[in-house]
Amino acid sequence: MANYLLIDFGSTFTKLCAVDTKAEDIIETASYFTTVDTDITLGYHEALKRLFEKIGKTIEFEQVIACSSAAGGLKMAAIGLVEELTVEATKRVCLGAGAKVDLVFSHHLNKSEIKQIKDKKIDIVLLAGGADGGNSENVIYNAELLGKMGIKIPIIFAGNKSARDEIEEIFSKYEMDGYICENVMPKINVLNIDSAREKIREIFLDKIIEAKGIKKIEQDIDAVILPTPQAVLEAARLLSEGYLGEEGFGDLVVIDIGGATTDMYSICPPTKRSDVLLHGLEEPFAKRTVEGDLGMRYSAPGIIKSLSEQEIKFINKEKGVDIEKEVDARYKNVQSLPENEHDEFIDQFLAEMCAYRAMHRHVGRIEEVFTPMGKVFNQIGKDLTDIKYVIGTGGVVINSKDKESIMIRTTNILHNQAELRPTDPTFMVDQKYIMAAMGLLSKKDPELALKIMKKYIVRI
Amino acid sequence: MKTIVIGVIGADVHAVGNKIIEYTLHNAGYHVVNIGVLSSQEDFINAAIETSADLILVSSLYGHGEIDCRGMREKCVEAGIGDILLYVGGNIVVGKQNFQDVSKTFMDMGFSRVYPPGTPIDNALNDIREDLGE
Numbered sequence: 131m132a133n134y135l136l137i138d139f140g141s142t143f144t145k146l147c148a149v150d151t152k153a154e155d156i157i158e159t160a161s162y163f164t165t166v167d168t169d170i171t172l173g174y175h176e177a178l179k180r181l182f183e184k185i186g187k188t189i190e191f192e193q194v195i196a197c198s199s200a201a202g203g204l205k206m207a208a209i210g211l212v213e214e215l216t217v218e219a220t221k222r223v224c225l226g227a228g229a230k231v232d233l234v235f236s237h238h239l240n241k242s243e244i245k246q247i248k249d250k251k252i253d254i255v256l257l258a259g260g261a262d263g264g265n266s267e268n269v270i271y272n273a274e275l276l277g278k279m280g281i282k283i284p285i286i287f288a289g290n291k292s293a294r295d296e297i298e299e300i301f302s303k304y305e306m307d308g309y310i311c312e313n314v315m316p317k318i319n320v321l322n323i324d325s326a327r328e329k330i331r332e333i334f335l336d337k338i339i340e341a342k343g344i345k346k347i348e349q350d351i352d353a354v355i356l357p358t359p360q361a362v363l364e365a366a367r368l369l370s371e372g373y374l375g376e377e378g379f380g381d382l383v384v385i386d387i388g389g390a391t392t393d394m395y396s397i398c399p400p401t402k403r404s405d406v407l408l409h410g411l412e413e414p415f416a417k418r419t420v421e422g423d424l425g426m427r428y429s430a431p432g433i434i435k436s437l438s439e440q441e442i443k444f445i446n447k448e449k450g451v452d453i454e455k456e457v458d459a460r461y462k463n464v465q466s467l468p469e470n471e472h473d474e475f476i477d478q479f480l481a482e483m484c485a486y487r488a489m490h491r492h493v494g495r496i497e498e499v500f501t502p503m504g505k506v507f508n509q510i511g512k513d514l515t516d517i518k519y520v521i522g523t524g525g526v527v528i529n530s531k532d533k534e535s536i537m538i539r540t541t542n543i544l545h546n547q548a549e550l551r552p553t554d555p556t557f558m559v560d561q562k563y564i565m566a567a568m569g570l571l572s573k574k575d576p577e578l579a580l581k582i583m584k585k586y587i588v589r590i
Numbered sequence: 591m592k593t594i595v596i597g598v599i600g601a602d603v604h605a606v607g608n609k610i611i612e613y614t615l616h617n618a619g620y621h622v623v624n625i626g627v628l629s630s631q632e633d634f635i636n637a638a639i640e641t642s643a644d645l646i647l648v649s650s651l652y653g654h655g656e657i658d659c660r661g662m663r664e665k666c667v668e669a670g671i672g673d674i675l676l677y678v679g680g681n682i683v684v685g686k687q688n689f690q691d692v693s694k695t696f697m698d699m700g701f702s703r704v705y706p707p708g709t710p711i712d713n714a715l716n717d718i719r720e721d722l723g724e
Contacts, residue, residue, distance in 0.1 A: 211639060211640055212636040212639050212640055214632070214636055215636050215637075215640050216640060237670075259640075260640055260641075260642070261623075261640045261641045263591070263593070263621065263641070264593065264640050264641035264642045264643075265639060265640055265641065265642040266642075267642075315640070317623075318623050318625060318637045318640060318641060319625075407603075407626075407627065407628055409628065409633075499601045499628065500601065501601045501602060501603055501652065502602075502652045502653070503603050503604075503652075506601075506603055506628070508628055
């Protein structure tokens with residue numbers, strides 16, 4: 131018998147998933163608080179103890195692999211030239227690599243921006259600017275300033291290839307921790323994700339998990355192989371596309387409402403229509419966006435911040451609550467779980483808000499343009515109207531008594547014709563909270579990961 | 591190699607001439623960045639910044655060129671590429687207006703060269719060679 135143990139070191143919980151590869155099924159799952167502040171192995175062993183208690187005996191594992199978003203996840207700064215072009219491209223690469231983009235800068239950097247890179251404890255800087263053969267002055271200027279200001283954290287250069295030699299000289303002149311990869315935008319509006327994303331993953335595994343005290347776990351397990359959001363993205367992609375003879379679900383959206391962020395993933399082409407003109411930077415087939423201000427605990431205040439005073443008053447009156455007080459209580463005690471119906475009601479409401487807002491920012495838009503040649507459609511972003519499945523994951527969705535009311539917030543309930551939200555999708559839920567684990571498993575045995583997901587991701 | 595950004599400005603979907611311009615300039619040895627139809631002033635300027643372009647060649651075929659092009663030079667100045675060459679051509683105004691007046695209007699708006707309807711791209715090519723010093 132071959133067993134795999136798949137671990138997700140989350141910001142709050144360490145989640146374990148034991149898989150039997152012969153029976154092609156999950157043996158059991160268990161979790162415990164993540165203890166990265168003291169010693170990450172403590173929480174892992176506690177979770178493992180619980181797992182064995184649930185199984186009723188101790189079992190051996192052939193492979194133990196993990197993903198991690200513990201200790202603040204992977205914090206990145208995205209630096210480009212023009213906001214709509216290389217800045218947007220660097221942002222998308224960071225997000226696709228499973229990072230949180232804490233800082234975004236365009237054009238020439240200034241000293242106060244570089245100070246923020248230090249103050250916010252950024253893990254990796256992704257530095258781009260210029261299409262190949264285009265502007266190289268800007269990215270060279272920025273690299274030089276980063277060097278002068280003594281930035282020693284890893285910096286990935288993914289800009290204009292014509293600037294590469296100068297950048298390498300700057301890296302060595304200031305003894306910086308520099309890396310070189312392909313341009314994130316080699317031509318105008320063309321997005322090139324893979325090279326930079328792979329480099330981010332390498333650095334994350336080589337250096338960042340070490341610095342965050344996560345690497346210590348590798349005494350006890352085989353390896354940490356991915357940042358958690360990238361594992362979820364891999365799982366979503368596999369579930370959509372299928373593997374060999376095992377069919378996938380087709381186009382889908384995954385929404386993951388967590389304590390600190392709301393992550394949205396869409397796996398589909400930008401559009402299937404032939405009568406629209408696509409505008410702006412190319413959209414990735416597998417796209418992830420992260421809302422750092424939308425979450426159930428750490429980021430609950432962000433939900434309120436996005437409302438006007440009038441809206442808050444309306445909610446308080448309508449629902450008979452003091453929403454600001456409730457949010458504050460959740461922010462101050464991030465490990466709190468709902469204890470009564472009132473708590474559940476508030477969590478449900480916050481989750482609905484997260485789902486609505488996160489989709490608002492993820493989804494593409496279309497506008498009708500009247501020209502002398504007739505009416506034409508101009509589209510920016512991704513068209514999700516045809517999406518077949520919307521899959522919910524994250525504690526609040528899984529534990530909600532009214533999952534559908536959360537999920538339906540991703541669709542066009544307000545009949546805003548300009549937003550290309552899913553029209554009539556089937557709602558599914560990741561009931562056993564296994565998507566990150568299956569993303570890990572997909573690196574070893576994609577077919578098995580797909581079979582298990584198809585079994586445990588169920589309709590609501 | 592000199593870089594030229596081309597495209598069709600405004601709510602204008604005339605794509606054929608745009609392709610011919612791309613083909614001609616490419617064959618003449620230029621690096622052509624074609625941002626296509628339905629492009630805004632910002633689309634032209636952003637592409638020009640990222641590619642360090644030497645010239646922006648704006649096409650407008652549906653008569654609204656004056657409205658669409660107004661303020662473009664000022665935006666280039668704000669964006670740090672105030673000295674870039676700006677050409678415009680096509681059916682840039684409605685009806686049969688005196689072209690000298692039209693040309694003056696666009697020159698006053700900061701365009702470097704203005705072309706009347708029906709100008710073959712080869713004519714503009716001579717100007718491009720002259721202006722870009724090749």
